[in-house]
Amino acid sequence: MAVIVRIDVELAKRKMSVGEFAERVGITPANVAVLKNGRAKAIRFTTLDAICRVLECQPGDILEWVED
Numbered sequence: 001m002a003v004i005v006r007i008d009v010e011l012a013k014r015k016m017s018v019g020e021f022a023e024r025v026g027i028t029p030a031n032v033a034v035l036k037n038g039r040a041k042a043i044r045f046t047t048l049d050a051i052c053r054v055l056e057c058q059p060g061d062i063l064e065w066v067e068d
Helices: 007-014 017-024 029-036 047-053
Strands: 002-005 063-066
Touching: 007 017, 007 029, 007 047, 017 029, 017 047
Parallel strands: none
Antiparallel strands: 002 063
């Protein structure tokens, strides 16, 4: 099972920098990089909520499941 995080796509659509995104969400740029690079093992619902609020999107817009 692989869950792909598509934050980079949503940031590009909005022309938003990682630094601005991280500040608005309330996480560090390093943690954004962990999410973007697929190294995250978990995400808190409060963080997911903040990401969706900042990007004005649904969880399905940034998370995708693909079969191994």
